Amino acid sequence: MPPVEHAGSNEGLDETPHGLANRVAQQLSVIYAGGELTPAMHALAVDLLKAMRLDDDMPQPNPYLNHWDQRDALMITYGDSIQQEGQAPLQTLKHWLDHHADGCITGVHILPFCPWSSDDGFSVIDYLQVNEALGDWDDILAIGAKYTLMGDLVINHCSSASQWFANFLNNEEPGKDYFATASPKDDLSLVVRPRTSPLLREVEAIDGTRHVWCTFSHDQVDLNFRNPEVLKRMVEIVRHYLDNGVRIFRLDAVAFLWKKPGTSSLNLRKTHEIVRLLRTLIEHARGDAMIITETNIPNQENLSYFGNGNEAHCVYNFSLPPLLLNTLVTGDCFYLKQWMMSMPPPQHGTAYFNFIASHDGIGLRPAEGLLSDEELQTLISTMRRFGGHVSYRALEDGQNKPYEINIALMDALQGTVAGPDEYGLQRFICAHAIMLGLEGIPGIYVHSLLGTRNDLERLEATGQNRAINRHQWQLEELERQLADPGSEHAQVFHGIKELLAIRQNQSAFHPNATQFTLHLGSTLFGFWRQSSDRRQSIFCISNVSDKAESLQLSDINLIEAQDWSDLISGEDCNKQQMLLEPYQTVWISNRRDHR
Incomplete structure (x- = not known):
């Protein structure tokens, strides 16, 4: 994304009166030393700068610089969403992008491409390797050389199949104190999480029984950022990703990062300070590098990750998908309009990341306080009639509450609350026309761009609700569909491409207009x-x-x-x-x- 300067100046910005190491040490002191600037914080700051290959005398970047304009649009995809026999999927992806999306897609978010053990990539075994089933770092570099590349920093947790976790169980480094633990006797009643499985997993380590913290699943063990060594490891990973072409860092599930019994362990102050620290390091390392926070939580909590222009460059507009879906199936824009009027315009240097479908489901937590319980139940019932499924999260009282709707957007918009009708295609294009007009940077899920419907076979084969919207196309079949003017897939693809082409040329569609x-x-x-x-x-x-x-x-x-x-x-x-x-x-x- 080309840097675009807004009408303003750098007046008032602190250039380098204290040095970068001192600024980083001050941030570290908030995280680890109660705000006290100790020699240990200075030493840790020097280590982090060394890991990022940064000099102490580097000037403060302008936080009000927009790294985007109306030409920018990202496609969200797994590395193997498009496949061709005999070719590495990442190479197939680049081939398809070059031949079909070049000119309308400027960036690509490749969902986790490291070796993994569960959750389709979000349980990372080794952060420094590319899953050999997808390709290698040369393939990642090739995509990043032509398209702005977003990569996932799966920062909250990693796989129980990782070497780190094996070392944790054996009390060896690296990994000895890398994972969050708690006692079943601790007050964990207020902990907020998006799953129904038990929070703690009992494991037998060489030094006895331990209870590790698992926000998402028992294969995804939460990392212990109370240990500065974990932070140092993550910074080394960031540097490695920068060296291999990643320019946008999606901080996965970052809101859950810092754990504290007796609290919700969500959006804690130290979590925000770690985001600020990563912002400091990343923007000094690359002037065009960005952070986007993935925080699937209620709207006002989500917006807090802008900070004061010193945290995320972009936040996901998580409330948009359920509100827009509700609008189009009810034929009433009241709730969407009410939400729009409440949204603050992002200041220069920050932007909304707009999306209406993703590899996960349509989140319902971001609609809390925006849609009534009755509206939500009607929406859920309608989506179930259209072939969708519902995933749940556990509440403090032990009850389960709907967390997300799992459905392909093409099927979600096949009708209204009255049932399916003949306007599915028009409704689908309308949804994207609304999104593409809104302030912010658009992100289009590959299966929305291609008009892919519910993958019921994959759902049945995996037993995972989210698999319904994670189809894998064979390139030959996809090419055949897109070449057929009568194909629903071709009509969707060309309809969205036409809207993107118009959008790219209109200055009033700048993300910050x-x-x-x-x-x-x-x-x-x-x-x-x-x-x-x-x-x-x-x-x-x-x-x-x-x-x-x-x-x-x-x-x-x-x-x-x-x-x-x-x-x-x-x-x-x-x-x-x-x-x-x-x-x-x-x-x-x-x-x-x-x-």
Whole structure:
């Protein structure tokens, strides 16, 4: 992503009055020494700078620099989502990107590509190796040389099959004190987690019985960041990833990082300070490197990971998927509009990462406090009718609560609360048109880009709910589908590509351009975008219902002295009203920018 300077200056920024080592030592003191700047913190800071190959006299990067613009869009994919016999999947992925997505996709998030033992990659055995079933570091480098590469730093936990864990059990280094433990007698009643399995796993170590902390599964053992050696190891891994082309670090499940019995062990102060520390090290190592936090939690907690422009460059817009899905299956944008009006505009140097489908499910925690219990139950029931499944999390009282809906987005949008209908394709394209117009950087899951439906065979074979949306395409079959104009997959792919092509040329679609929510009733969802130079305005309006709706152009106050047209259809908008067909989106602009 090319750096784009906003209209401003570096005035007030601290260049290097104290040196980078001292700044890092101050951050470490918050984590490990109660805020006291001790010699041990200085020594640890020097070790971290050495691991990252940083000099003490490096200047402070400008935190208000945008590393993105409207041309940027990322595709989210597993390394083996597209396969060809006889070829490493990472090579097949690059081949497909080069031949089909070059020009519309500027970046790619390759989901965990290290050797793993469970959770489709999120239980890492060795952070410094590429899973040989996918390819090697040369394949990662080749993708990163052409596309902005996002990689997962699975920072909260690693595999029980790792050498670190074997060493932990044998009281050997590295690994001796690398994993979080607790006593069953500790007060763990307030701990928040997204699973229903027991939090503690009993293991027999060489020095006796231990109870290791497992936020997610008993194969995913939480790392012990109370031990500074674990932090040093993670920093070494970050440096290795930078050397191999990773430019965006997705901090997986980072909200759970610091554990403290008697608390929720979620979003603790020291967790935020570790994010700040990683930001300091990463942005000094590479001016174009970024952090994005993966925090599938309620909306306000999620937003806290922006910090004061000193934590994540981007946060996932986790509330968008359930709210947009609810809007399109009910035909009522009330809740989506209410949420939009509450969202603060990110300051320069930060941005929302917008997505509406992912390798996981459609999270329900980010909808807490935004959708009523009745709305959530209606949404869950509708998704079950469309072939979806529901995953649960445990509550303090021992009850289980729906945590996420597992379904392919193409199937999730096949109808409304009244049942399936003939508008599935239009509804699906509408969802993406809304996302692509919003402030923020878009991330499109590969199976949304390709219009992939529920993979029931994979679901049955694995017994894992999330497998329903983790199909693996054979390249030959995918090519055949995309070459057929009548194929649903081709229609989805080319429909989204056309929207991306339009978006890339409009300055009002810069991720940090002004955005205001419009009030057009319950069935017309709209918002206004304006470029930073105020030369371009775009009114993004979607009919979210299955009935044609009339848009009174006087309701959006188009300036009469300017010519207005729909960027998508090319239709002239210098008239009193427009008729929007079911799920039609218009991007009404006073100019069509071209680069």
